[in-house]
Amino acid sequence: MPYPLSPFNENFKIEIILEPSNDEQINEIQVRKRNEVYLSILLKWLCTSPQVTSFRVNTLNYTTNEVQTRIADEIKKLLLKTAIKVQHDLIAPNIEIHSVLPEVILLHNLNKNWLSLETQLKEIVIDVNCAAAVLRGAHIFAPGVLGMESGINKEDKVSIYADLSGKCKKGLLKKYECLQKMFIGNGVVKMVRYELFGENLKPVGIAIEVTDTISHCPNIGEDFLENGSAILQNLPSIVCTHILNPKPGEVVLDMCASPGNKTTHIAALMQNMGTLIAIDKTPSKIQQLKNKCDELQANVHIFQADSTKIMNINETNSIVDILNGPPFHLEIFDRILLDAPCSGLGKRPQLSNNISEKVLRSYVPLQKKLFKNAVGLLKTNGRLVYSTCTITLAENEGMVAWALRTFNCLELIKVEPYLGGEGLEGAGLTELQRTFVQRFGPDQQIDSVGFFIACFIKK
Ligand SMILES: C[S@@+](CC[C@H](N)C(=O)[O-])C[C@H]1O[C@@H](n2cnc3c(N)ncnc32)[C@H](O)[C@@H]1O
Numbered sequence: 056m057p058y059p060l061s062p063f064n065e066n067f068k069i070e071i072i073l074e075p076s077n078d079e080q081i082n083e084i085q086v087r088k089r090n091e092v093y094l095s096i097l098l099k100w101l102c103t104s105p106q107v108t109s110f111r112v113n114t115l116n117y118t119t120n121e122v123q124t125r126i127a128d129e130i131k132k133l134l135l136k137t138a139i140k141v142q143h144d145l146i147a148p149n150i151e152i153h154s155v156l157p158e159v160i161l162l163h164n165l166n167k168n169w170l171s172l173e174t175q176l177k178e179i180v181i182d183v184n185c186a187a188a189v190l191r192g193a194h195i196f197a198p199g200v201l202g203m204e205s206g207i208n209k210e211d212k213v214s215i216y217a218d219l220s221g222k223c224k225k226g227l228l229k230k231y232e233c234l235q236k237m238f239i240g241n242g243v244v245k246m247v248r249y250e251l252f253g254e255n256l257k258p259v260g261i262a263i264e265v266t267d268t269i270s271h272c273p274n275i276g277e278d279f280l281e282n283g284s285a286i287l288q289n290l291p292s293i294v295c296t297h298i299l300n301p302k303p304g305e306v307v308l309d310m311c312a313s314p315g316n317k318t319t320h321i322a323a324l325m326q327n328m329g330t331l332i333a334i335d336k337t338p339s340k341i342q343q344l345k346n347k348c349d350e351l352q353a354n355v356h357i358f359q360a361d362s363t364k365i366m367n368i369n370e371t372n373s374i375v376d377i378l379n380g381p382p383f384h385l386e387i388f389d390r391i392l393l394d395a396p397c398s399g400l401g402k403r404p405q406l407s408n409n410i411s412e413k414v415l416r417s418y419v420p421l422q423k424k425l426f427k428n429a430v431g432l433l434k435t436n437g438r439l440v441y442s443t444c445t446i447t448l449a450e451n452e453g454m455v456a457w458a459l460r461t462f463n464c465l466e467l468i469k470v471e472p473y474l475g476g477e478g479l480e481g482a483g484l485t486e487l488q489r490t491f492v493q494r495f496g497p498d499q500q501i502d503s504v505g506f507f508i509a510c511f512i513k514k
Contacts, residue, residue, distance in 0.1 A: 076453025104270035186217030197258035202227030240268030291506030313340035315347035322353030401505025456483035
């Protein structure tokens with residue numbers, strides 16, 4: 056089966072995605088129709104894999120040219136390994152430094168005109184999350200393998216299938232007969248059945264080395280990179296931190312920070328000078344955040360807290376107290392990033408998604424609580440960036456419209472750099488306001504993931 060046309064099953068009410076927020080109504084038939092057309096294009100796009108992989112270089116310690124050379128070397132090694140019968144320069148991917156963001160390297164997919172994928176006789180089955188990672192350049196790690204036919208040996212060539220139904224039993228030893236299995240690509244076996252399946256077995260490591268996939272994304276992962284030199288990060292996330300535009304010496308808050316991709320970018324843009332506070336609510340994610348900051352040598356003060364409750368309205372401001380952690384006094388931060396917990400529907404490729412209506416609707420109330428704290432803690436003339444990695448109208452344009460109605464002190468400003476497309480109609484933003492926010496979707500020059508960014512100044 057080719058890529059699906061929608062990640063959602065037939066019971067899911069697709070209209071929720073472009074439903075206006077609670078307090079808004081779309082009355083115009085025209086707007087509704089335009090949104091419906093957009094939605095069908097969007098759903099198909101979400102199922103497919105991006106054409107480009109982006110790396111963000113850690114400018115605290117490395118130059119973009121150093122990392123670009125490292126990536127080019129790794130691609131050469133990959134091409135030598137793959138049994139492709141045409142000249143390597145015909146399929147080699149373009150590796151370029153982004154024209155606007157100097158710390159970003161764009162690795163384009165292999166030239167598919169010269170590639171052909173033949174299925175192998177032997178098959179393995181993986182879960183959808185693992186399949187999504189494979190289509191974006193990862194190898195297959197042991198926990199992702201669901202089924203492997205008996206009689207498969209190390210170094211065998213196998214075809215890789217994703218189980219879109221979610222019904223494949225772990226440890227399946229026959230061929231998986233299911234209409235919802237999707238061919239992903241081919242690979243070479245590195246771990247066999249007895250190493251993968253068994254009671255009390257918690258297997259680790261690469262089970263299948265992927266050689267080629269239907270996305271034609273080079274499977275190089277990021278482990279080859281020198282520790283702390285660069286990370287894989289989607290382009291809109293990198294744009295987001297540039298819009299926040301933190302400066303050395305400032306006092307900056309990242310309210311929902313783990314795993315720290317944006318926190319470490321903020322630290323780099325601040326050249327590790329100033330005060331950077333990063334908070335996350337989930338205890339298990341705090342260690343991930345610490346590890347990332349250590350790896351990229353980012354100077355960050357990390358606290359585990361619930362950012363819906365980090366305002367102290369009773370006391371006066373003192374910069375020294377900030378380092379003691381939340382609650383913080385009002386109007387103390389120069390810049391705040393609210394990269395909100397969200398329904399996460401911008402992820403690509405999304406081969407299957409079972410999110411319920413209840414869960415989908417649970418995010419806006421939480422986002423509003425976080426937003427209130429952000430506004431209270433921001434200094435006059437301070438900058439607040441609100442972002443999500445989802446596509447719903449309510450969590451994006453709907454939240455911006457709500458914020459502008461609720462907080463008279465906020466002004467929406469046009470974001471710089473502007474690399475995404477404009478916002479959608481139907482959530483209560485004016486035409487001009489829609490051109491100020493950025494929605495990353497199917498109509499962008501760089502084919503990445505779904506993402507939303509808005510930027511406010513406090514008057
Ligand atoms: C979209 S992720 C953040 C990604 C991160 N900014 C990055 O770029 O690596 C949202 C994070 O918010 C955290 N979170 C959820 N609710 C929160 C709350 N009430 N207070 C603080 N963090 C929260 C989650 O644990 C999750 O790590």
